[in-house]
Structures are given as structure tokens and as C-alpha cells.
Amino acid sequence: MRKKLFIGGEWIEGTSYQELTSPYDHERLGEIPMASVEETKRAIESAYQTRKTLRILPAHQRAEILENVSRLLEENREEAARLICQEAAKPIQTARTEVARTIMTYKFASEEARRIKNEMINMDAAPGGEGRVAYTVREPAGVVAAITPFNFPMNLVAHKLGPAIAAGNPIILKPASQTPMSAYFIAELFDKAGLPKGALNVITGKGSVVGETLVTDDRVSVITFTGSPEVGISLRNKAGLKKMTLELGSNSAVIIDEGVNVEDIADRLVLGAFAYQGQVCISLQRIFVHETLKEQVIDAMKERASRLVYGHPLDEATDVSALITKDDCNRVMKWIDEAKEGGASVVCGGTQKGNVVLPTILADAPLDSSVSCEEVFGPVVHINAFSKWEEAIEAVNNSDFGLQAGVFTLDMKKAFQASEELEVGGVLINDIPTFRVDHMPYGGVKKSGFGREGIKYAIEEMTELKLVSFKK
């Protein structure tokens, strides 16, 4: 099917097209417009012209539009899941989970639209401040440009469209080139949901053309980017004084203390490492386990990982499918080989079937090898032992990234120590780092980015705080 650009509330034929195929078997899925600089600028102008309309749209109407999107998605949930499954090679069961989360994300956005809070300021707390009534107002920041990755093509888009509309900002969405269908599908729902024309614009095309035009245009006030550190950092360097949120990559870790019941946590460890074949920004990549439990963790994970079924993403039984590109398969296999040469032993996996890398567990990978210190973004996890708690915390922190970390311990003192000392945006005690619900604050430190998502927090990033003071 030939898709059209969504600009100014109209579906517009593109000037140039590219074929979209499935990452699993290269089945043809459609033709996608590759927007030019001119088409991108047209989308920016359309959003810019709509900012006053949105600014005065009352909170209850913004909330209702978002509630409508949530309801429409609920009514079309299976179609949505199949789109994600086909274009991203996400196993259908996992795709359904993403749709369920997306429905919630728009619900949260609808609720948050109604409760954007202002604050009274006691000016007389400072000498000379007497005789004034003052308060803050959160105003929409202006045109938001959202650039999104392939791995959660519906829910991560919702984490940008939801707060932008809740806050009263028009938006231009540039989805990943491999996953445009989900974005156009959501645009259709917004159109039906009663969003003013021009408030949402969806344009597909090359990151280097569309993305760069968005980032350098003066009419855009906010850039919200989720993707790789390389692209995020390059955008930051071009964005000037625009507000910016960067949600980037990670090599997330978990620490397992002595005394933990391995059977209780093994399913979670396997889920964290291999869900959507490890292509999750908080995928579990590094396991640091107390030396007394190392063999138990290896055995429990091996047994569960070897039961995972690989195959076509639309097959109900599939747990693991193709990586997003052949290049990614080759890269992941090369990194596994590098770890083996450095002394790691392969507990399971370590091989490839077509574009599927089988779930791979490595024991004793060198901590300076790519599978440990780079972001693998594939189904690979390594297990290394520690003897002292401080050593484990140091190993987790010895990373360029800092998104989330998990900690399993029965010792409250160690749990608090980890929560204070781990250099990450979120510490999950007695859980894997891969845990996320959509209203919690979420984001990283170091090369994992800055700014926070989670609707309420993203609204803060997309609004300007204004002070109003009345002298009596």
C-alpha cells in the first residue's frame, strides 16, 4: 500500500517513495514517502500556524481528544499489533503488549492534560517581597518535533504525541524509516479523534534530511528524540537553544546478591534479556551475580532460554524473531566472537538462523569487550561473578551509559546503598532494569541522555514556566 504524508490535517502524496519490507522475510509491506526538505518545512509551517489554536484549546478538550485516541486504539488493537509485528518483526504476543501499553499511555496523557498544576509563590518570604500575589503558569512551549526509533513504534510515539497534545503544543512526528506504518495508523486515529487540523503532522523520510531540517528550523521550539547516542549527540550539537529531551541507549545491568532465590527471579532475567530479541533500550545485558549463585543462575537461565521459540513474528508461538537489519545480525555475531576470543564461554545460543540471532548467554565475558561495554541491542546477556557488594556496584557504574539498573537483594542496607550509589536514571530494587510502566519518570544519565519521559514529566519538558506577580 502506498502511504501519504500527513500535513496540515490532509493526506498528501509524496514526491519520492521507498519500498518497505519485513525484516524477517523481506515480504513487501508498502511504499513510504521520503519527504524532502520542502515537504518537511511545509509540515513545520502547518504546525507553527496551529500553535495559537492549540494554546487556547481548553484542557478538557485536549483531554477528550486523547481519551478518544485511546478508545479508538482499543477498538483497533489487533490491527495495530499486526502492523507493529510486520514492520518491526516484533513477535505478535509482544506487539499486543505494546498496544496495550500504548492505550494506557494515551489514557495517562488524557488525565495529565486535566491536571497541569500551577503554584502560588509566597513573595513575602523575601524582604521587599511584601504586598504581592504571585503564581506560576505552565505554558505550551511551542512547536514540538519528535524523532522516534523503530523498537516501540507505537508506544514511544505515544510518549511524545501524548504529552505534546496534553500540554497544548502542535507536533511534527518523524518516525523511524523501518516503522512508519504504526505512525500513520496513529495519525488516522488522531484525525478521527477531533484533533484540530495541523496540530499533528507525520512525515517519513531520511533522518539526515527530515531530522536535520526539524532540528535546525527556528519555528521548532522543542526537540524530543529517542534513538541512538550517536544521532542524539549530533542533534544536540545542532539544536542551539531549543528545549531538548534525549532518550538514548544503554547496556543495562542487574546485581544479584547472595541468598536470593534464583528460581523466583529466573523468568524475569530471561524476559529482560530476550524480550523483542534484546532490542529494548533497557534490555538486560550485564548480570553481576554473587559467586555463590553463579552456577545456579547460569543453569536456570540456560534451561529457560533454550525453550524460547524462534520464527516468524506473526506465529503465535514465536518468542524471538529477526533483528531489525542484516547488518545488526552481523554486528552482534561479531561481538559474540570477540567475547569468545577474550575468554567468554557460550552457555547457549551464539549462532544465527537467517536474520535471527538465537538467545545467547555468555559466562565470564571480559568487561572491556563490546558485549559488555557497548549497547548490544540484540539477544545477548553475560553473567559474571562478584564477591563483594561494592565491587558489583562499581562494575555496574563502570559504563558510559546510565539508564536503569536492577538489584536483587534481601538486605535493606545493601538495597539503599545501591539506590544511592548507582549512576542511573532509575534503580529497580528486586526487579530487572527492563521494568517500565508508562507514568513513571523515565530517562537516563551519562550517554543514556537527559530529560525525562513518563507523561507528567514529559509535559514539564514541553512547557515553559512563567511567573505572574500582582502588586496589590
Ligand code: NAP
Ligand atoms: P537511530 O538509528 O538513532 O534512529 C532513531 C531516529 O533518528 C530514527 O527516526 C532515524 O531515522 C532518525 N535519524 C537517523 N539519523 C538522523 C539524523 N542524522 N538526524 C536526525 N534524525 C536521524 O535509532 P534506532 O536504531 O531507530 O533505535 C535504537 C536506539 O534507540 C538504541 O540505541 C536504543 O537504546 C535507543 N532507544 C532508547 C530509548 C529510551 O527511552 N532511552 C527507547 C528506545 C530506543 P531513520 O530511521 O530514517 O534513520
